Amino acid sequence: MQTKIRALTLGAIMSVAGSAALAATECIAPANPGGGWDFTCRQIGKILYDIGQVDSPVQVTNMAGGGGGLAYSHVVNERGDDNNLIVAASQATATRLAQNAYAGLTADQVRFVGAIGADPGVIVVAADSPFMSLGDMVDAIKADPGSVAFGGGSAAGGFDHLKVLMVLKEAGFTDITKVKYIGLDGGGDAITQTIGGFTQGMTGDMSEIVGFLQSGEVRALAVLTEERVPGFEDIPTAQEQGFDVVAVNWRGLYVPKGISDADFEAWGARLQAVADSQEWQDAMVANGLAPFTKVGGDFQSWVDGVIADTVELSKEIGVIQ
C-alpha cells in the first residue's frame, strides 16, 4: 500500500514536470542568482512574455558552475537540439572560451544568437583620488607599478583585469606582470575597497558603479567605448584621452548548435523585438547599459571576431600558451 501511494505521487509529480517542460521556454542563467547572467535571463525572459513573444512565462534555471562551463557543457552534451532553450551569455563567456576555461569545449559548439545591450567597461577612482585623468593614472603606474593597485570583480586574467592591461599596453607599458590586481566578489565589493582606500582604482562595468557615481563617492576616469555613453556624457572615453581601447561587456544569449536555421532566425527576431521594446529601453537606462544590438548571423560573426582577438591578447599576456 505504502509503495503504491509513493509510486502514484511520484508519477503525478513527473507528469506535471513533463507537461510544464513542453510548454515553457527555459532560460539557463549559468550562475547563481544575483549576477549579470541572472539579470539577462530574468529581464529578457520577463519582457519576452510581457510583449507576447512567448506564450507562457519564461522559466529561469540557475545552473552555476565552472564560471558558466557547467551550463555550456550541459547545453552541448545534453540539450544540443532543444529549440525552447536560451542561455545567458556575455563577454565573460567569450573570454573563457578564448582562454580554454571550459575544459576543451569550443565556441563553435553553440550558436550565439544575439546581444541586446552592453555594459561599458569603466576605470574608476575614489572621489578624493589624486588622479584626474586616465593619463595621470598611467603615468603613476609607469613611474612606480607597485603604487597603484586595482580591484575588480573577476579573477586575475578575467575581463576586468584584461581591461586595465589593455589600456596599459596601449600606453606602451610592457611590464604588465608588475600591475597589482586583486579579484573580489563582484564589482560592488571592488568599489567598496576602492572608496575605503585599499585599492587605488576599480575596473569593472558601468552598471556596477551607477549608484556610487550618483552619490559622488567615485569618479570615472574613462569609459571604454567608442562614444560617450548616453546619460553619462560627462565621462570621457579612453579613446579621447589617447588610449585606443574599447571593452564592453555585452549581454546576450546563445542557443544550442543543433536547432534549425529557421528557429535560429526566429530567436534573433524575438530578441530584436525585446531590444525595440520600451521596457528594455527603460531597463537599460536604469542599469547603466548602453545600446548594443546585434542579432542572428551578424552577431555570430562578431563574437567569432571577439574571441579571436581575446585569444591573441591572452597569449601576449601569458594567460594561455
Added chain:
Amino acid sequence: MELLSNLALGFSVALTPFTLFLAVAGCFLGTIIGALPGLGPSNGVAILIPLAFSLGLDATSALVLMTAVYYGAMYGGRISSILLNIPGDEPALMTTLDGYPMAKAGRAGDALVLSGFASFFGALFATIGLMLLAPLLSRIAYQFGPSEYFALYLLAFSTLGGIASRNQAKAALASCIGLGIAMIGLDNQTGMPRFTGGNLHLMDGVDFLVAIVGLFAVAEVFVFIESHGRESSIGVKLGKVTLPVRDLTKGIGTMLRSSVIGFIAGVLPGAGASLGSFLAYMGEKNVQGEKGGFGTGVPKGVMAPEAGNNAAAGGALVPMLTLGVPGSGTTAVLLALLLTLNITPGPTLFTDRPDVVWGLIASLLIANFVLLAMNVPMVKMFVHILSVPAWVLLPGVMMISFVGIYSLSGSYFDLLLMIFFGIVGWMFRKLDVPTVPIILGILLGNHMEDALRRAMILSDGDWRFLFGFRWHSSPGEYEFYSAIPSSLLVLAVAGFVAPIFLRRVIKKPQAVSD
C-alpha cells in the same frame, strides 16, 4: 520627525490588505522552507521569484513577499535544528548545539518558544538598526579591507576548537577537513582550478549546502536505518508548549549582546548571517564561561545563535540596499530581484526611492510580528509537519534533500556529492568527530584565504600589513593606518588561549575534590 513621516509613508505602502496578505503568506511559506532541511532562504527566495513575476506583482509587493519569505526562513531554520538535529539552513547550524540536547531532555517546547522569541528580538533589533542607521552603517564597510577581514575570520577560527566540548583535537581535525574541502575549486585570485581533477563540476568548489544536507540530513537517515531508530535523533516528542518566563527574562542580556554581534557581522558584506550566529554563540559562551554549560542544552545556548542570526539577516540588508553589495546568498537573490524590477540599490536608493525602502522597512516590521505569532503560540502547527511517523518523515527528508540540492545547481553531481557527504557524516558519527566545524571550515575558509591573498598582493607580501601597517615608499616609512586588524587579532589570540587557562583554573578544585 522625518523618521516618523518616512515610516508613515512606508506603512501606507505596506498596509494595504493585499500586501498584508502577501506578508502573511510569505511568512508561512518561509517558515516551512526554513524548517525543511536542504531548502534554505536563498533557494526559497529564488524559487519564488518567477511566482512574483507571473502574479504581476509591482516592486513593493514583490519585495514584501520576498523579504517575508527571507525572514520566515530565518525563523524556521531553527525548528528542524532543535527537533531533528538537522539544521534547516546554514545559519541555524549553531542552534543544533544546544537546541537538540534541550529537546532530548524533554524541553523541546521551551527551546522552540525561547528561540522564537530570540529570533524576534534579533530581527526587530536589526530592523530598527536598519531604519535608524543604514546610511551611516554602510560606511563601516569602507573601513574593512583585506587585513581587517582576515583578522575577523581568524577570530572565528581561533574559537572553533572550543565548539565541541568533549574533544578539542577532534574539533580541530574537523575544522581542518573543512578548510581542506574549501580549497577545492577555482582559485579566486588567479582563476586556476585546484584539486578538481579536471572535473567541471568541482570548478566552483563544494557548495556548503551540499555538505550540510549530506553531513546532517542524509547521515541522520543512515544512522536511523542502521540502528532501527534507536540511536537516531529523529522522533523527539514535543510536550506542552508553555512560556518559560524565567528563562526569557534571564536571557534578555544574552539576546541583546548576540543581536549587536550578529547585526555588525551582517552589516559587513564579507561576513554574513552564518558568521553572525557563530560569533554570537561563541561570544556568549565566553561571557557565560564554563558554568554556562553551553553545548549541554541550556536556554541561553539557543537564544544566542537565534538572536544573532536573525539580527545578521537584517544587518545584511544594509550593504545590499546602500552599497548594492550582497552580504549573503539570500541578499544576492534579493539584489537580483531589485535589479529586475529596475531598482538599482546603491548610496542614493534611500533618497531616490523612499517608497521602496520605507515600504520594505514597514513590511519587515509587519513580518516580524506575524512571525512572532506564528512561531510562538502556533509553533505546534509547524512541529506537526516534522513530527509525522518516521516511515513518512525519512523518505520525506531524503526527497526534500534531493530536490533542494538539485534546485541549487541543477546538477546530478551535487546529488552524488551529497550522498558521499552522508556516508562521511555517518562514519564521523561513529568516530565521534563533530561535523559542525567541517561546515564552518567550508563556509568561512575561502573567505579567509581570499582576504589573506588579497592582503599579500596589496602589500607585496609584507606581513606587517596584516596588523594595520602600510608601507609608503616615498617617505620610506610605515603608517599605522587602522587599529581594527590588530584589535581583532588580539581578540583572536585571547579567544584561543583564554579557554585553555580558564579550564585549568576551574578544573583544579575539581581535581582536589576527586
